[in-house]
Amino acid sequence: MKSSNPFALWRWEKMFGEWQMFGEGFLRTIEVAALALILALVLGIIFGVISTSNNKVMRGIARVYVEFFQNTPLVIQVFFMYNGLAIAGIRLSVFMIGVLGVGIYHGAYVSEVVKTGITSIPVGQVEAAKSQGFTYVQYMRYIILPQTIKIILPPLTNQAVNLIKNTSVLAMISGFDLMYMADSWASSSLDYGPSYVFAGFLYFMLCFPLATWARKYEERLKRKDTARIPFDPSEEAVTC
Amino acid sequence: MIKLQDVNKYFGENHVLKDINLTVAEGEKLVIIGPSGSGKSTTVRCMNFLEAPTSGQVIIDGEELTQKNKIQLVRRTSAMVFQSFNLYPHKTVLENLTLAPIKLQKLTKEEAIKKARKYLATVGLSEKENAYPSTLSGGQQQRVAIARALATERKIILFDEPTSALDPETVQEVLDVMIKLSKENITMVVVTHEMGFARVVADRIIFMDEGRIVEEGKPEHFFENPSEERTKLFLSKILR
Numbered sequence: 292m293k294s295s296n297p298f299a300l301w302r303w304e305k306m307f308g309e310w311q312m313f314g315e316g317f318l319r320t321i322e323v324a325a326l327a328l329i330l331a332l333v334l335g336i337i338f339g340v341i342s343t344s345n346n347k348v349m350r351g352i353a354r355v356y357v358e359f360f361q362n363t364p365l366v367i368q369v370f371f372m373y374n375g376l377a378i379a380g381i382r383l384s385v386f387m388i389g390v391l392g393v394g395i396y397h398g399a400y401v402s403e404v405v406k407t408g409i410t411s412i413p414v415g416q417v418e419a420a421k422s423q424g425f426t427y428v429q430y431m432r433y434i435i436l437p438q439t440i441k442i443i444l445p446p447l448t449n450q451a452v453n454l455i456k457n458t459s460v461l462a463m464i465s466g467f468d469l470m471y472m473a474d475s476w477a478s479s480s481l482d483y484g485p486s487y488v489f490a491g492f493l494y495f496m497l498c499f500p501l502a503t504w505a506r507k508y509e510e511r512l513k514r515k516d517t518a519r520i521p522f523d524p525s526e527e528a529v530t531c
Numbered sequence: 532m533i534k535l536q537d538v539n540k541y542f543g544e545n546h547v548l549k550d551i552n553l554t555v556a557e558g559e560k561l562v563i564i565g566p567s568g569s570g571k572s573t574t575v576r577c578m579n580f581l582e583a584p585t586s587g588q589v590i591i592d593g594e595e596l597t598q599k600n601k602i603q604l605v606r607r608t609s610a611m612v613f614q615s616f617n618l619y620p621h622k623t624v625l626e627n628l629t630l631a632p633i634k635l636q637k638l639t640k641e642e643a644i645k646k647a648r649k650y651l652a653t654v655g656l657s658e659k660e661n662a663y664p665s666t667l668s669g670g671q672q673q674r675v676a677i678a679r680a681l682a683t684e685r686k687i688i689l690f691d692e693p694t695s696a697l698d699p700e701t702v703q704e705v706l707d708v709m710i711k712l713s714k715e716n717i718t719m720v721v722v723t724h725e726m727g728f729a730r731v732v733a734d735r736i737i738f739m740d741e742g743r744i745v746e747e748g749k750p751e752h753f754f755e756n757p758s759e760e761r762t763k764l765f766l767s768k769i770l771r
């Protein structure tokens with residue numbers, strides 16, 4: 292008689308026999324996350340920059356975008372795209388809905404991160420750039436945004452990690468992502484334990500290296516800034 | 532070269548510039564002095580549209596400076612050196628000098644670097660071309676900022692208290708560079724409290740108080756027999 296423990300060894304063996312299923316879901320999750328992240332970054336930079344401009348209308352648009360998507364649940368936004376848009380005659384694949392839904396949602400958060408980064412740069416930088424004749428778009432691109440990277444990288448990484456985890460919302464609309472695959476294996480085999488533990492492990496494998504990489508990158512940038520004290524032989528300490 | 536016509540500037544209720552009329556000839560070295568809050572910075576900042584006059588005109592090179600043409604006109608005519616240096620901290624010294632020439636004046640990288648090296652030599656900092664601004668002393672940073680202004684090869688350089696943020700022992704190295712520049716045919720407008728410098732370099736000195744030009748004249752006039760009481764009072768304080 293097989294053990295009825297939900298984590299019994301035979302349940303694991305059975306699941307790994309179906310590893311392709313999890314593999315497919317895992318790939319799907321990576322694809323959706325990668326594209327959604329790109330979309331979130333693009334939207335986040337555009338709206339983050341807009342929200343610091345002098346133009347009231349532009350700032351208003353950015354505000355509405357951020358408030359709307361931050362203050363309604365992602366699940367509802369995705370359901371709306373899945374059902375609501377279909378009624379309006381717009382048909383999108385679940386894959387596209389995943390990319391758009393998650394990307395637009397996180398774009399709102401990235402926008403706030405970018406905005407914080409921009410406002411933390413001393414106003415003298417903009418003045419220097421203007422006095423040289425840089426346009427708004429030029430000084431954002433060459434002078435202001437590059438300086439924000441160090442500041443915004445840690446919160447941006449948090450966003451990327453949250454974004455990866457949030458792609459699991461696709462399971463709700465049969466998105467064939469990792470969470471969906473885990474769900475369907477769990478309900479068809481009744482091996483809930485291994486199925487969710489394994490899926491969780493795979494999410495961890497995506498998120499943990501990312502967080503680690505970003506932390507290292509940030510540390511390296513900081514070191515680069517302080518370690519460039521020029522070597523002056525005349526100042527070498529004389530010890531006696 | 533630069534002409535201010537009936538320029539008035541309000542910050543809210545605060546009337547900071549009152550009917551400023553002023554002409555700076557090509558190649559002239561104009562020094563602006565006056566107590567804190569008298570409107571010196573605002574006057575120079577109107578000359579490159581960092582501040583927009585509330586009324587009146589700023590005419591550069593025969594063309595009225597407006598919101599519309601400010602970028603093109605500034606790009607052609609003027610550069611600025613700030614009290615707080617405002618070097619781009621994410622760029623090396625050389626990159627600080629080449630950024631505007633490459634992006635705005637469409638020089639090739641090689642041409643821009645050649646020019647940058649020439650002006651770094653002018654300010655005596657050739658050996659620092661690969662350093663980052665944060666590793667330089669205040670005096671060195673300001674000399675780089677001057678070289679950055681020179682590298683765009685504009686006819687006008689505006690200086691707003693270039694030595695006020697410096698340690699006393701590094702003030703002279705910056706003044707020496709500026710004295711050297713004053714031998715060239717560059718139009719210089721300099722806000723400063725350095726009376727020794729004003730005496731040597733100025734073709735003309737303007738004394739401002741409470742948003743008005745109170746007195747103007749040659750250095751000899753100012754330091755030997757100023758006519759206005761307010762000027763005498765100010766000079767007696769500052770010269771001790």
Ligand SMILES: Nc1ncnc2c1ncn2[C@@H]1O[C@H](COP(=O)(O)OP(=O)(O)OP(=O)(O)O)[C@@H](O)[C@H]1O
Nearest residue numbers: 542545547565566567568569570571572573574692
């Ligand atoms: N951006 C601003 N917003 C509001 N008020 C301002 C602004 N910039 C300057 N002012 C005010 O305008 C007046 C003139 O300022 P300005 O900086 O031109 O004086 P200044 O002669 O350069 O003084 P200082 O020697 O202290 O630099 C001051 O009363 C100042 O408080």
Ligand SMILES: [Mg+2]
Nearest residue numbers: 571572573692
């Ligand atoms: Mg000032």
